[in-house]
Ligand SMILES: NC(=O)c1ccc[n+]([C@@H]2O[C@H](COP(=O)([O-])OP(=O)(O)OC[C@H]3O[C@@H](n4cnc5c(N)ncnc54)[C@H](OP(=O)(O)O)[C@@H]3O)[C@@H](O)[C@H]2O)c1
């Protein structure tokens with residue numbers, strides 16, 4: 342390599358992409374065509390870097406000592422990206438640097454996955470805008486350093502100002518998600534509903550509001566909160582936090598759904614007309630939406646006072662709308678009452694089953710039936726099984742992304758309280774006024790499909806959960822694993838050796854079985870399936886980049902061994 346600045350075998354300082362952190366790396370080679378150096382970090386991560394992202398060790402040390410005392414500069418002495426992982430998760434991490442890490446994560450994600458739909462691309466757009474602006478600011482700073490002619494402060498504020506006028510995805514989603522719920526609720530009541538129809542005319546404003554409906558929703562949430570705080574059931578430990586602490590959670594969800602079912606049964610027996618839920622669906626959804634907005638405002642305000650150790654890595658952009666949407670605090674609690682865990686597992690999830698049940702009663706009433714239709718029974722039983730299983734294995738939620746990594750803000754509050762109960766119930770709602778008769782062979786085939794999906798979903802989730810809780814569990818000793826620099830290992834055989842997200846595969850098969858009973862006359866009951874594909878493809882990409890950041894070369898090795906993401910040999 343005669344004209345090349347750094348030679349094979351040289352030890353130099355390499356910039357970790359997307360950040361201003363440098364680590365000691367060894368040069369493995371140079372590709373004249375791409376003008377990139379292949380370097381290897383101390384934890385084994387191999388990357389390709391531009392010459393401008395490499396500095397000689399001696400020059401680097403002199404400069405870094407003479408520079409500022411800021412934490413990010415101090416961090417530049419650490420030796421490997423694996424350390425970044427550990428350091429960025431320590432209490433001393435400054436918010437800006439963790440933000441940079443998450444931006445890096447998102448950039449990789451966007452590059453890696455050509456998304457299947459424009460909607461999914463929109464999910465990513467908010468991240469992208471921040472990445473682009475941040476990169477631009479970094480470039481400008483670099484340019485300023487190099488020629489000294491640019492007025493850095495002015496340029497930086499100009500770009501930040503520009504950012505204010507760019508419509509980040511958060512603004513879009515804040516408006517779109519509630520509008521979408523309204524759209525599908527209005528559609529499902531039409532004789533000929535369609536996802537591609539123009540929105541039906543808006544009902545008058547007072548049609549949205551019903552004080553009684555708000556009262557019922559508040560009562561329901563309080564009732565679930567009461568069941569949650571009762572000293573019944575197990576106290577489970579969450580995964581270790583950045584501080585090393587493990588929070589305790591009352592995992593009595595199964596008890597909560599059993600008590601709720603008994604209370605609903607007694608109420609119906611006593612003559613309470615549950616078909617109210619069908620006739621006041623819009624008002625109930627509006628009331629729940631108001632509660633989710635109030636909760637999100639409370640969450641945002643309290644997150645401003647939370648210590649940095651209590652914050653999630655995302656949602657700290659400084660942009661009020663983005664942070665409000667994404668959520669800032671990781672585990673907001675009032676004493677021992679965990680708001681995120683409660684909202685994710687209780688009012689919405691159990692409410693979903695209650696609404697489905699009410700729809701079965703409404704179907705019988707509307708269509709003069711003595712018993713619900715086969716299609717309605719299947720949808721009810723399938724979704725009840727899904728929820729009961731989630732609550733029975735409630736502890737497993739503590740190892741999912743939402744609980745471990747995501748802040749609690751509008752996205753999850755609205756998702757858990759409004760989105761789940763008022764859109765996941767659309768199939769049952771649809772069947773109330775759009776009957777679909779099913780033959781016995783069709784019923785049998787759909788049940789078999791559901792059971793296959795459920796088996797894959799449950800087995801794979803339990804396998805990962807058991808492994809994460811006790812990696813040396815003798816029951817898992819037959820499984821092959823890859824060690825990672827963080828001390829955790831990755832499963833490479835068993836379910837997690839078939840595809841990288843076997844649990845998503847099972848979930849998707851189940852989603853198919855939920856839509857099939859509604860037939861093919863309309864797209865609306867297939868809405869869940871379409872939404873779910875987009876959601877899971879996006880979650881898979883997000884998880885991939887997060888794991889690559891955490892596990893470096895070990896993750897790449899896992900991806901080389903397990904080539905497909907969700908569907909074997911297809912995707
Ligand atoms: N119905 C719905 O609306 C809905 C929506 C979303 C998700 N879900 C379901 O919820 C469940 C949880 O989903 P999730 O998105 O949180 O993802 P998940 O698949 O449960 O968790 C991903 C995490 O698992 C760990 N992991 C990944 N590969 C591994 C391997 N080979 N060996 C060991 N650990 C590995 C990694 O975390 P660590 O390494 O840090 O432990 C990774 O971040 C899924 O079953 C999903 O289908 C349902």
Ligand SMILES: CC(C)CCC[C@@H](C)[C@H]1CC[C@H]2C3=C(CC[C@]12C)[C@@]1(C)CC[C@H](O)C(C)(C)[C@@H]1CC3
Pocket residue numbers: 518685686690727728730731732738741743752753755756757760761
């Ligand atoms: C578009 C947005 C508003 C997206 C909102 C997403 C949330 C509604 C989902 C994200 C994670 C999901 C989830 C379940 C329900 C829906 C979410 C909260 C879940 C609790 C359903 C029962 C399952 O058994 C489960 C526990 C595995 C599952 C966990 C993830």
